[in-house]
Amino acid sequence: MIESIEFKLLSPQMIKKMSAAEITKTELYDADGFPVEGGLMDPRLGVIDPGLRCRTCGGRMGECPGHFGHIELVKPVVHVLYAKTIYNILKSICHSCGRYVGEKFKAEKNKKLCPHCGAEIKDVKFEKPYAYKIGNQQVNPEQIREILEKIPDEDLPKLGIKGGRPEWLILTVFPVPPVTMRPSIILETGERSEDDLTHKLVDIVRINRLLSENILSGAPKFIIDDLWELLQYHVATYFDNELSGLPQARHRSGRPLKTLAQRLKTKEGRFRHNLTGKRVNFSARTVISPDPMISINEVGVPLMVAKELTVPVVVTEHNIEDLRKLVLNADRWPGANYIVRPDGRRKRITRENAEEIAKELAPGYIVERHLQNGDIVLFNRQPSLHRMSIMAHRVRVTPWRTFTLNLCVCPPYNADFDGDEMNLHVPQTIEAQAEAEILMEVQKHIRSPRFGGPIIGCEQDHISGCFLLTQKDRVFTREEAFQMLCEIGMRPGIDFTLPNKKEITGKELFSMLIPKGINIEFKAKACRGCEKCLKEKCKYDAYVVIRDGKLICGVIDAKAIGREKGRLLDIIERIHGTEEAHKFLDRVSQLGIRFLDKRGFTCGLDDYDIPEDALKEVKKYVEKTKENVNKLIEKYHKGEIEILPGRTAEESLEAHILGELKKVLSFAEKIVTENLPISDSLIMSQSGARGSLVNLIQISTLVGQETILGERIHRGYRNRTLSHFKWGELSPEAHGFVKNSYKSGLNVYEFFFDVMNGREGLMDKSLRTRHSGYMERRLMNALQDLKVEYDFTVRDGRNVIVQFVPGEDGIDPSKSDWGKLDVETLLLNTMKVSS
Amino acid sequence: MSKFINRENFKYLKIHDKKSSEGDNLTKFNILKHKLVPEHVVLSEEEKRKLLEKYNISEKQLPKILAKDPVVKAIGAKPGDVIKIIRKSPVAGKVIYYRLVIEE
Numbered sequence: 001m002i003e004s005i006e007f008k009l010l011s012p013q014m015i016k017k018m019s020a021a022e023i024t025k026t027e028l029y030d031a032d033g034f035p036v037e038g039g040l041m042d043p044r045l046g047v048i049d050p051g052l053r054c055r056t057c058g059g060r061m062g063e064c065p066g067h068f069g070h071i072e073l074v075k076p077v078v079h080v081l082y083a084k085t086i087y088n089i090l091k092s093i094c095h096s097c098g099r100y101v102g103e104k105f106k107a108e109k110n111k112k113l114c115p116h117c118g119a120e121i122k123d124v125k126f127e128k129p130y131a132y133k134i135g136n137q138q139v140n141p142e143q144i145r146e147i148l149e150k151i152p153d154e155d156l157p158k159l160g161i162k163g164g165r166p167e168w169l170i171l172t173v174f175p176v177p178p179v180t181m182r183p184s185i186i187l188e189t190g191e192r193s194e195d196d197l198t199h200k201l202v203d204i205v206r207i208n209r210l211l212s213e214n215i216l217s218g219a220p221k222f223i224i225d226d227l228w229e230l231l232q233y234h235v236a237t238y239f240d241n242e243l244s245g246l247p248q249a250r251h252r253s254g255r256p257l258k259t260l261a262q263r264l265k266t267k268e269g270r271f272r273h274n275l276t277g278k279r280v281n282f283s284a285r286t287v288i289s290p291d292p293m294i295s296i297n298e299v300g301v302p303l304m305v306a307k308e309l310t311v312p313v314v315v316t317e318h319n320i321e322d323l324r325k326l327v328l329n330a331d332r333w334p335g336a337n338y339i340v341r342p343d344g345r346r347k348r349i350t351r352e353n354a355e356e357i358a359k360e361l362a363p364g365y366i367v368e369r370h371l372q373n374g375d376i377v378l379f380n381r382q383p384s385l386h387r388m389s390i391m392a393h394r395v396r397v398t399p400w401r402t403f404t405l406n407l408c409v410c411p412p413y414n415a416d417f418d419g420d421e422m423n424l425h426v427p428q429t430i431e432a433q434a435e436a437e438i439l440m441e442v443q444k445h446i447r448s449p450r451f452g453g454p455i456i457g458c459e460q461d462h463i464s465g466c467f468l469l470t471q472k473d474r475v476f477t478r479e480e481a482f483q484m485l486c487e488i489g490m491r492p493g494i495d496f497t498l499p500n501k502k503e504i505t506g507k508e509l510f511s512m513l514i515p516k517g518i519n520i521e522f523k524a525k526a527c528r529g530c531e532k533c534l535k536e537k538c539k540y541d542a543y544v545v546i547r548d549g550k551l552i553c554g555v556i557d558a559k560a561i562g563r564e565k566g567r568l569l570d571i572i573e574r575i576h577g578t579e580e581a582h583k584f585l586d587r588v589s590q591l592g593i594r595f596l597d598k599r600g601f602t603c604g605l606d607d608y609d610i611p612e613d614a615l616k617e618v619k620k621y622v623e624k625t626k627e628n629v630n631k632l633i634e635k636y637h638k639g640e641i642e643i644l645p646g647r648t649a650e651e652s653l654e655a656h657i658l659g660e661l662k663k664v665l666s667f668a669e670k671i672v673t674e675n676l677p678i679s680d681s682l683i684m685s686q687s688g689a690r691g692s693l694v695n696l697i698q699i700s701t702l703v704g705q706e707t708i709l710g711e712r713i714h715r716g717y718r719n720r721t722l723s724h725f726k727w728g729e730l731s732p733e734a735h736g737f738v739k740n741s742y743k744s745g746l747n748v749y750e751f752f753f754d755v756m757n758g759r760e761g762l763m764d765k766s767l768r769t770r771h772s773g774y775m776e777r778r779l780m781n782a783l784q785d786l787k788v789e790y791d792f793t794v795r796d797g798r799n800v801i802v803q804f805v806p807g808e809d810g811i812d813p814s815k816s817d818w819g820k821l822d823v824e825t826l827l828l829n830t831m832k833v834s835s
Numbered sequence: 836m837s838k839f840i841n842r843e844n845f846k847y848l849k850i851h852d853k854k855s856s857e858g859d860n861l862t863k864f865n866i867l868k869h870k871l872v873p874e875h876v877v878l879s880e881e882e883k884r885k886l887l888e889k890y891n892i893s894e895k896q897l898p899k900i901l902a903k904d905p906v907v908k909a910i911g912a913k914p915g916d917v918i919k920i921i922r923k924s925p926v927a928g929k930v931i932y933y934r935l936v937i938e939e
Contacts, residue, residue: 805927
């Protein structure tokens with residue numbers, strides 16, 4: 001077992017020791033096309049051709065891992081990736097005795113002296129990427145190596161060096177990687193094309209030899225220095241071809257070479273692409289679309305996908321007949337794609353051999369059958385920020401080409417249907433299937449671990465539908481009620497029994513869906529917050545009372561069944577469990593839609609018609625406010641403005657104006673609530689299905705103040721927002737007050753301000769998602785190996801305790817009642833069990 | 836942060852400083868009296884043994900606190916001691932936490 005790994009520098013001796021061949025020749029292959037011995041494709045460096053054996057270890061391709069070679073560099077060169085380290089060492093030692101000095105030098109006049117030998121310590125300059133100056137003198141790698149050699153071993157720990165000698169940072173022997181990590185490819189034309197690394201190595205060998213020849217023949221110093229510099233350049237770009245200050249080494253075609261550093265870094269590098277990123281089989285991806293009629297834990301899978309994805313099933317005496325039928329179907333769904341014989345051999349099932357294979361089938365065989373209705377699959381949408389981003393669904397095979405999902409599960413995935421794609425994975429073992437079913441099924445994630453309430457709930461039309469259905473005077477004939485309940489898949493006598501009456505109210509109809517034993521009272525969304533709550537006798541029918549699963553009074557809206565607030569949904573999940581909540585959610589959402597189908601639901605421009613008089617009243621109020629603002633501005637100019645604590649006069653004026661303009665909105669709100677005709681638009685906002693009162697006001701009455709960063713609009717031209725206004729004008733219109741409504745139409749400058757506001761919203765959103773995405777990533781990396789042990793301690797990867805009780809209170813929020821323990825229900829349930 | 840820099844939090848300090856007779860403490864805060872510093876107790880050898888036994892862990896697996904930490908100095912704990920911290924928690928009321936004093 002590997003207990004620890006130590007990273008060290010490679011010493012020149014080590015490089016030579018592990019080398020299988022010294023490389024001296026620049027040619028790769030001889031005239032016959034065989035690799036040259038001593039060349040860069042030396043057969044001793046490993047095999048890349050199938051059928052050949054390695055000259056060093058005798059292994060075939062795939063067995064032989066390859067072997068390093070080496071090049072004896074005539075002159076030493078700096079290892080660029082350690083250039084900074086070399087600089088740091090040179091800075092902190094004495095260059096004549098090699099001892100560590102750091103900051104403890106003796107200062108004398110303008111000189112620094114070594115405390116050990118008294119020699120002067122000269123300043124070291126580092127010139128990227130690999131040049132050094134001591135004093136003002138350029139030093140070559142040979143000289144640097146000499147200095148580094150002087151450092152005594154005792155001083156190494158002070159320099160932060162463990163295991164190795166600093167002079168090894170200067171290369172004297174160059175390791176040549178095995179051919180297996182730089183294989184050449186043979187093009188269709190029969191030509192050999194070499195790897196970028198091989199090209200680079202050829203350059204190094206070539207210059208090295210040229211340098212050696214020149215030195216031996218006693219060439220002038222400048223020629224040698226030039227070649228030495230060139231060798232240094234090639235060695236540097238061999239390690240990293242994106243060094244700043246160096247021209248990139250290029251291929252003949254002009255493409256920059258991909259050298260060692262380029263192989264590893266970035267998203268396409270070895271780490272992020274090949275090691276961290278993995279690919280899987282048994283998965284599918286397509287566009288998603290909605291299907292309100294399937295259950296929340298189902299996913300519609302296109303037939304084409306279902307025929308491609310398979311589940312392995314072991315043949316037993318009990319299932320052999322069924323599986324035989326599947327084999328006979330071959331590629332006709334529901335069929336099977338492969339069989340695996342007990343000896344592990346796989347065979348593809350085709351229409352031609354299906355009969356033969358069906359006959360051969362016996363216990364112990366494995367049939368890879370098509371995906372069928374009811375199979376467990378994992379469904380996922382990126383970015384997976386949640387645990388709810390991957391949930392287990394049941395398959396429902398459809399003839400279409402998209403994955404379909406119930407609308408209620410869009411929020412946890414954050415999915416919509418403007419072209420979103422989602423992934424699907426098929427667990428292959430029974431263990432994986434069981435685990436997915438127990439831990440990951442959609443209904444088990446109705447309660448969010450974020451806040452302990454339902455994160456999956458009814459949406460938009462479901463809520464409008466139920467709201468209309470449960471209104472006070474809604475009445476159905478017995479037949480109508482019966483029909484609706486049957487349409488949503490409830491069985492008469494088993495799932496529901498209608499009260500023995502001729503006419504069924506909407507509330508009675510809705511009660512059929514609520515399980516028995518549910519008792520709850522709460523205020524609906526429509527609650528106006530009266531001073532004294534009349535409870536059951538509420539004028540607006542906004543007080544909901546449910547007794548033993550019967551809706552006594554109140555209207556069902558977002559507060560009851562909506563996402564993140566639904567009290568009714570919450571209590572059903574708590575008392576009856578996830579399965580019951582799942583059933584309830586399916587039925588309620590479908591009932592809402594059914595009822596809307598029957599009644600009709602639409603909105604139009606006349607939804608926003610407000611009587612002339614009311615509009616005039618608002619206009620009058622706006623005029624009055626403008627006057628008030630003008631008065632304030634006058635006061636400000638006279639210097640009489642009331643200055644608020646901690647603000648300048650200008651800021652105080654702004655605050656006063658904003659306060660004044662806010663009153664307009666609250667006035668408009670009053671007018672709108674009194675005068676807006678009852679329409680489907682209003683119903684949507686009242687029931688909490690979609691849209692707010694503010695939206696209604698902006699469409700029907702007036703848009704109001706546009707803001708940027710929470711202030712009136714101040715930016716634009718010099719001293720004014722737009723050229724429509726005078727310089728320094730402070731009036732409401734000049735700073736983004738829109739007195740028109742979207743329906744009446746905005747004028748030019750109003751429109752511009754509105755667009756400014758809209759653009760801010762867009763910017764904000766995109767910036768926020770980027771920001772929070774990065775925060776999430778960092779949090780995940782920091783917390784990824786924390787784990788709750790069986791003794792309820794939170795421990796990290798080293799098994800060190802982080803918390804003695806998880807979250808300090810030991811509560812799993814996804815099983816809690818809004819983050820708290822619901823002792824009352826727990827007690828009731830316990831008593832029920834024990835009695 | 837500004838929530839912590841609050842006169843309220845330092846109210847207790849003044850009273851303490853006046854009463855203290857030790858010369859050193861007259862110029863120093865007694866951090867233990869500060870509102871935001873929870874109660875710290877040094878465990879006895881016996882208690883420590885029981886704690887390690889309860890979680891079936893070695894000393895090294897406990898959360899750590901540096902010996903130079905002001906609160907450790909204030910209660911006079913030595914490296915190797917285990918400190919029991921009784922914190923107030925908004926979610927759980929009272930939370931008990933243990934930390935092992937270590938040198939640098």
